Amino acid sequence: MNQQDRQRIAAGLADGLSYAEIARRLDRPTTTITREVARNGGPTGYRPQQAHQATLQRARRGTPAPPPAAAPAGSTVEQEIIEMAVRSGMPRTAARVHHDLMLSEDGRRTAGELARRLNVSPASVSVAVNYLVQHGYARRERDPRRRRDIYVIDNDAWYHSVVISRRQTIETVRATMAAAESFGLDSPVGQRLSKTAAFLEHVSLDMIESADRWRSLLA
Template sequence: MTQQERRHIAAGLAHGLSYAEIARRLDRPTSTISREIARNGGAHAYRPDRAHRATADRAHRAAPAPARAAGRPREATGDEIVEIVEIAVRSGMPRMTARVHVDLLLSEDGRRTPPSSRPRPWAPTTPPPAASPRPAPSWSASSTT
């Protein structure tokens, strides 16, 4: 949000406009205006310059976490992966979602692409049986009545 938009918010509040009306005039969602005002003192204490400085201060994040220790962490065993998936399922997560999350969690860089896929302990090791041909439906063109 720009400093000019923050000044428009302050002017709108001073004129008694609703959050929805301020949002409409700024072409912003009402929730954005509501959060901006709540984050910066509320409707009666909102000051645009102070809000702009506070937002800039909040934008400065702490230093990133230190890198992992040298060397590669050990690979999780199939039993450990299955156990983690089961814990997630018991907590209410759908099984497929739990599998994907665990796989991403344990991947080296937090993503997977087809070439980097590896066998999963829960995946079947044999291909599924071939489907048998379906019989023609009774309403097909071959049946005449």
């Protein structure tokens, strides 16, 4: 594997691609990509230049590369859950924060705890939490005694995320309908836009009705 391959691996990780997809693009076995990333910092710490230099040093010493450390139980499954969230559009750090909150026993972490557990900066945690709060996946609580924020995910978070998603969809419906009227509802463009607005409105209505009907499952 050359340095260009490693740069493509780093780019793939940054784009949230799975190991299998990166391997397909490089025409290499998935296990090769998995070992390469695992022995050189993992998916969040992989650096192509450092990985290349480390490989050259091992080759000069004539010693085999050390095997990757054994992964803790469930880590592969957890990584796949994070990858699925990234593929759905969630920023990677936000996906990691969200998953770590889900795994906490009481669904609560401080910024410092998240930064230490995920090995990221407090600023990165703040950006990630802003995204989660904006989309209803988590909320902030203030600890008055220590003057710090606590980030919380509870059973109702999924319901709130649906409500916020519907609100955003309705805003899209209004903007689309306004555009349809500006083109003229009898024009081809106006008709296309008005049908789009009607479709989104009905889908969002079904979504919130379904969320209200099944909200008791989260109690």
